[in-house]
Amino acid sequence: MDSVINLSGVNKIYGTSVKTQVLFDVDLAISQGSFNGIIGESGSGKSTLLNIVGTLDKPTSGEVYINGNRTDQMNKNQLAMLRNETIGFIFQFHYLLPEFTAFENVLMPYYIKNKKIDTKLEARAHELMELVGLSKVKNNLAGNMSGGQQQRTAIARSLINNPKIILADEPTGNLDSGTTEVVYDLLRDINRDLNTTFVIITHDRRIAEKTDRIIEIKDGRIFTDLSRT
Amino acid sequence: MRLAFKIALRFLTSSKGQTALIAIGIAVGISVQIFIGSLIEGLQVSLLDATIGSASQITVNPEEKNTPIDDLQDIENWLTETYDEITAITPTLTQGGFLKIGDNTEQVVFRGFDLNKANEIYKFDAAITEGTYTLKENEVILGVDLAKNNNLKIGETYDIITPEGTISALKIVGFFDLKVASINQSWIIGSIDLARDIFDFSSSQGTAIELQISEPFDADLLTEEMTLTSTQKDVKFDNWKVQNEQLLSGLNGQSTSSLMIQVFVVISVVLGIASVLAITVLQKSRQLGILKAMGLNDRTSSFVFLFQGIILGILGGILGIIFGLGLLWSFTKFALNPDGTPVVPIFVNYGFIGLSGLIAVAASTLASIIPAQKSKKLSPIEVIKNG
Numbered sequence: 041m042d043s044v045i046n047l048s049g050v051n052k053i054y055g056t057s058v059k060t061q062v063l064f065d066v067d068l069a070i071s072q073g074s075f076n077g078i079i080g081e082s083g084s085g086k087s088t089l090l091n092i093v094g095t096l097d098k099p100t101s102g103e104v105y106i107n108g109n110r111t112d113q114m115n116k117n118q119l120a121m122l123r124n125e126t127i128g129f130i131f132q133f134h135y136l137l138p139e140f141t142a143f144e145n146v147l148m149p150y151y152i153k154n155k156k157i158d159t160k161l162e163a164r165a166h167e168l169m170e171l172v173g174l175s176k177v178k179n180n181l182a183g184n185m186s187g188g189q190q191q192r193t194a195i196a197r198s199l200i201n202n203p204k205i206i207l208a209d210e211p212t213g214n215l216d217s218g219t220t221e222v223v224y225d226l227l228r229d230i231n232r233d234l235n236t237t238f239v240i241i242t243h244d245r246r247i248a249e250k251t252d253r254i255i256e257i258k259d260g261r262i263f264t265d266l267s268r269t
Numbered sequence: 270m271r272l273a274f275k276i277a278l279r280f281l282t283s284s285k286g287q288t289a290l291i292a293i294g295i296a297v298g299i300s301v302q303i304f305i306g307s308l309i310e311g312l313q314v315s316l317l318d319a320t321i322g323s324a325s326q327i328t329v330n331p332e333e334k335n336t337p338i339d340d341l342q343d344i345e346n347w348l349t350e351t352y353d354e355i356t357a358i359t360p361t362l363t364q365g366g367f368l369k370i371g372d373n374t375e376q377v378v379f380r381g382f383d384l385n386k387a388n389e390i391y392k393f394d395a396a397i398t399e400g401t402y403t404l405k406e407n408e409v410i411l412g413v414d415l416a417k418n419n420n421l422k423i424g425e426t427y428d429i430i431t432p433e434g435t436i437s438a439l440k441i442v443g444f445f446d447l448k449v450a451s452i453n454q455s456w457i458i459g460s461i462d463l464a465r466d467i468f469d470f471s472s473s474q475g476t477a478i479e480l481q482i483s484e485p486f487d488a489d490l491l492t493e494e495m496t497l498t499s500t501q502k503d504v505k506f507d508n509w510k511v512q513n514e515q516l517l518s519g520l521n522g523q524s525t526s527s528l529m530i531q532v533f534v535v536i537s538v539v540l541g542i543a544s545v546l547a548i549t550v551l552q553k554s555r556q557l558g559i560l561k562a563m564g565l566n567d568r569t570s571s572f573v574f575l576f577q578g579i580i581l582g583i584l585g586g587i588l589g590i591i592f593g594l595g596l597l598w599s600f601t602k603f604a605l606n607p608d609g610t611p612v613v614p615i616f617v618n619y620g621f622i623g624l625s626g627l628i629a630v631a632a633s634t635l636a637s638i639i640p641a642q643k644s645k646k647l648s649p650i651e652v653i654k655n656g
Contacts, residue, residue, distance in 0.1 A: 096562055120567075122564075135559045139556070153564070
């Protein structure tokens with residue numbers, strides 16, 4: 041199977057007494073190494089879709105395959121391990137741990153993998169910090185950095201375990217346009233160099249246009265699905 | 270586990286004020302526990318010491334009242350050889366008599382001891398207020414009140430009349446104060462040989478053997494054992510517990526109430542820590558959500574809070590021991606009798622203090638179980654959705 045993410049017939053309904061259906065029979069396949077953009081209005085269900093792909097949320101019905109494994113039937117610990125090893129997250133709000141330094145934040149997914157940090161891995165972390173241009177501030181506490189620096193730290197963090205997939209929910213949502221450009225170029229470079237699959241939610245049409253494929257979500261359904269050839 | 274510890278430590282060090290506050294909260298509870306416990310124990314030890322510290326704890330008496338024990342020396346030898354628990358032992362010959370003072374007679378109790386041995390029980394060396402307790406032939410020492418009431422002087426000689434009517438002369442060489450009015454008013458102490466002369470006993474006879482043992486609270490068990498193994502059929506073994514039942518029940522009541530106070534202090538410490546830690550779960554829910562999104566499993570996330578509890582317990586325990594000892598120290602320095610001695614001599618029991626430290630750790634670990642469970646239930650999506 042070529043696709044690293046595969047959704048079939050995914051429905052999501054919130055609430056028990058008052059039911060709100062957010063996703064309707066979504067079928068979606070994302071192929072390995074592709075760079076995908078998801079666009080759509082607020083409340084269209086795009087974040088819910090991303091959270092289901094990221095196994096943070098469960099579909100009400102339908103099947104979700106990540107890297108060939110069916111996730112909608114896994115238990116919490118299996119999902120945690122899958123997320124840790126296969127998926128890197130970049131959120132709109134960086135979600136760094138303010139108690140730890142930038143460098144420690146980058147290493148955190150590796151710590152969670154229950155691995156000891158050796159010199160090889162430290163070198164890799166330094167390399168990633170270099171890649172996102174943060175060598176100088178890596179020992180700052182995450183709380184003491186600018187928004188752009190925090191977001192770039194989050195990107196480095198998402199890469200530390202060499203995940204197959206990176207899911208990003210408006211990764212540049214609170215950055216200025218200059219920094220946005222830098223961050224996207226960076227993601228593109230990573231996509232090209234490491235063959236990492238990207239699924240990125242964005243509001244920014246200019247950014248969306250730089251992706252290989254644009255999926256537009258409207259009212260919980262895939263409205264358009266355009267691929268660059 | 271290492272990661273959980275690392276995160277726990279970082280959470281605690283990143284909010285130092287809050288950590289200090291919780292640790293001090295635990296410390297205050299534990300210090301009160303140590304203080305109350307040591308105070309009551311000190312009170313009991315001093316009370317016990319005053320009651321039985323200078324008295325016979327086990328007494329070998331004749332089976333039939335007012336008859337002499339014939340093989341005093343044999344029994345004494347057998348006891349010292351058989352029981353290592355015995356810390357002091359003295360044969361004694363006790364008889365009532367009358368001291369002739371001018372035209373009056375005063376009823377007295379003559380107690381003949383092996384003075385060097387008896388000194389270990391009665392501490393005459395410390396009790397002597399005037400004169401000496403090293404006695405030569407027909408020399409005796411008297412209770413201070415007996416001397417004062419009858420205006421008796423050191424160096425004077427008086428006659429003692431036995432119930433049989435024999436008269437012997439006694440020379441007073443010292444006064445003692447054993448802090449018990451009835452003793453101070455009636456006792457005359459001399460050597461056991463002098464007593465045998467006066468009361469016409471043979472050289473192997475006496476009326477009792479008095480002992481002290483290393484664990485006074487085991488006196489009842491030990492007397493039972495002695496009764497079973499003794500080959501002497503005309504003697505019985507009495508212990509202080511039977512004779513001081515009221516004191517014992519008083520001590521028990523005190524121990525129980527002290528324990529109750531300590532238990533409630535610990536319960537309030539547990540509740541305090543539990544509620545504060547439960548709040549920190551809320552405080553850190555964002556961080557936990559992020560960690561879980563990155564793949565932290567529920568077990569590790571709950572260990573973060575258990576470790577926080579343990580670390581806070583250790584911190585609070587150490588601080589609590591320091592506070593507690595400080596409190597005890599200041600109590601012995603500021604709560605004083607008019608003569609400068611502490612109102613209650615504090616008894617520092619290192620085992621108890623160590624136990625209190627352990628209780629601090631156990632209590633705060635216990636208190637962290639609820640927040641640890643809560644952190645398990647936290648789902649990353651809640652944090653991600655709510656920003």
